[in-house]
Amino acid sequence: MDARIRRMKVKYALKETVKYAVIIFFAFFMLYPLIWIIGASLNEGAKGSVLFWPEKFTLEGWRNAFKAPGWGSPEGYSLFRALWNTLQYVIPQVLFMTFTTLITAYVVSRFRFKGRKIVFALIIGTLLMPNTIFRIPMYAFWKSPAIASLWENSALPFMPYLPLWAGSLFAVNSFSVFMYIQFFRTIPRDLDEAAMLDGANRMQVLFHVLMPILKPVIITVSLLLFISAYNDYQGPLIYLGSDDTYPLSLVLPMLKVDSTNTYASVYARSIVSVLVLIIVFFSAQKYFVGSDADAAIKG
DSSP, rough: OOOHHHHHHHHHHHHHHHHHHHHHHHHHHHHHHHHHHHHHHHHSOOOOOSSOOSSOSHHHHHHHTTTTETTTTTEEEEHHHHHHHHHHHHHHHHHHHHHHHHHHHHHHHOOOOOHHHHHHHHHHHTTSGGGGGGGGHHHHHHSSHHHHHHHHHOOOOOGHHHHHHHHGTTOOOOOHHHHHHHTTTTSSSSHHHHHHHOOOOHHHHIIIIHHHHHHHHHHHHHHHHHHOOOOHHHHHHOOOOGGGGHHOOOOOOOOSSSSOOOOOHHHHHHHHHHHHHHHHHHHGGGGGSSSSSSHHOOO
């Protein structure tokens, strides 16, 4: 009996070892580009090898990672300043878009009214349209004299970036609306009816009954919106004309290798910019999957 138990323990240990070895092996190759760029940021000069460890170790790149010549000052570009510029349109865009698309999806999926199917078809139709075709009419709108005076050269926080986040007030992201609608369809209407029988109105049903169940999709939509806005290059390039308002997506391409910027500095700054996304991703990943709808019904 003892021998059998030992064999089972050895078999289980071997199985677990093989399983984790395979996971670590594939995870290493998936993360290898990030590992390589970390090694390159610690290397003196250009790195010509596919191996990730530095050939000539140096910390010079990280010493200059947060500052670079430019912006009309001896200190030059500050990545912290560029990050703050980025957050001035990313934060309102994520907050407002997450909320307005949620309300839109709630009305389309849970309310019964004439033309509901037409509205849903229009949402799908705009989802299939590339965002680029809206650039010219939106540029003409925001650059018109009456509208441009509201945001151009404004000294108020967030206002110089108004064209980049104002659309979030009107649920213009069809993909987010579609994601919410699909998630709403997995939640039984029995929850709504039970809450309204207890005297709850429509908004109380949403915020007190459905919102806890919607947490995974809300976090997912917020994360996708954050990544999209954070990496946006074309929008800031079109609307932001002053160096003082440049976000990371515009500052980093300007800091190329030259007499004052080394390869290590370029790599280090790239890591700093990606680090924000990594922190946000791993902070929100536990909410990506799962739904409490079944538990709510059974309870």
